Amino acid sequence: MDDNKTVFLENVSKTYQMGEIEVKALKEVDLTITKGKFVVVLGPSGSGKTTMLNCIGGIDSPTSGTIIVGGNDISKLTEKELTKFRRNTVGFIFQFFNLIPTLTARENVDFALDLVPKETRGSAVEVLKQVGLGDRANHFPSQLSGGEQQRVAVARALAKRPPVVLCDEPTGELDFDTGIMILRLMRDVSRQEHCNFLVVTHNAAIARMADTVVRLHSGEISSVETNENPEDPENLVW
Numbered sequence: 001m002d003d004n005k006t007v008f009l010e011n012v013s014k015t016y017q018m019g020e021i022e023v024k025a026l027k028e029v030d031l032t033i034t035k036g037k038f039v040v041v042l043g044p045s046g047s048g049k050t051t052m053l054n055c056i057g058g059i060d061s062p063t064s065g066t067i068i069v070g071g072n073d074i075s076k077l078t079e080k081e082l083t084k085f086r087r088n089t090v091g092f093i094f095q096f097f098n099l100i101p102t103l104t105a106r107e108n109v110d111f112a113l114d115l116v117p118k119e120t121r122g123s124a125v126e127v128l129k130q131v132g133l134g135d136r137a138n139h140f141p142s143q144l145s146g147g148e149q150q151r152v153a154v155a156r157a158l159a160k161r162p163p164v165v166l167c168d169e170p171t172g173e174l175d176f177d178t179g180i181m182i183l184r185l186m187r188d189v190s191r192q193e194h195c196n197f198l199v200v201t202h203n204a205a206i207a208r209m210a211d212t213v214v215r216l217h218s219g220e221i222s223s224v225e226t227n228e229n230p231e232d233p234e235n236l237v238w
Helices: 049-056 079-088 105-113 124-130 146-158 176-193 204-209
Strands: 005-018 021-034 038-042 064-069 090-094 164-168 196-201 212-217 220-226
Touching: 005 049, 005 196, 021 049, 021 220, 038 049, 038 176, 038 204, 049 064, 049 164, 049 196, 090 146, 105 124, 105 146, 124 146, 146 176, 164 176, 176 196, 176 204
Parallel strands: 038 196, 038 212, 090 164, 164 196
Antiparallel strands: 005 021, 005 064, 212 220
């Protein structure tokens, strides 16, 4: 596989059995994402966005097809190998911040770092500085605003230095101005660290700041678009 192809999906399908009904969440999806791209995945509710993200992240397994992430053919990994893959190769940022309330910002990041090899991980303090929280490292989640908590979640994902960061509605719980700040941060980190951000959202306005826009409809990719001149997050209106 070409080193520049960070994410590669070929003929990926996912079918859920709900009683006597089969639900085809993904249908023969093909997708290639090259290194260092900020990618937005758009589609209405039920289009397969989160299912695709979960399959790429090794949280769920496809019914058929091939998924290669960071050189790992995850469709062939055992459960033990998938756990290692999720720890070492992929960062996750969700709509809800999922911070441990009894740990400080630094301790929340350190907790994630304890799970990965020392030679691949960054410093909790340094990555908190990178997201603008160097002076809030010793604060607990309850002492942080929603935007600050999401920045801790971003720091936690980045501290592992993963080639791919998967984001499911990362601005869904934030007000407009804070959401813009988080989007700018993620886009800037994508460019600086040459890692991929895949952002699942229903908000079409966010697509204008992406390098690549993937549109899903009824489990199928309806289009993959490239933005030659992505907009600055501050120019977005939704």
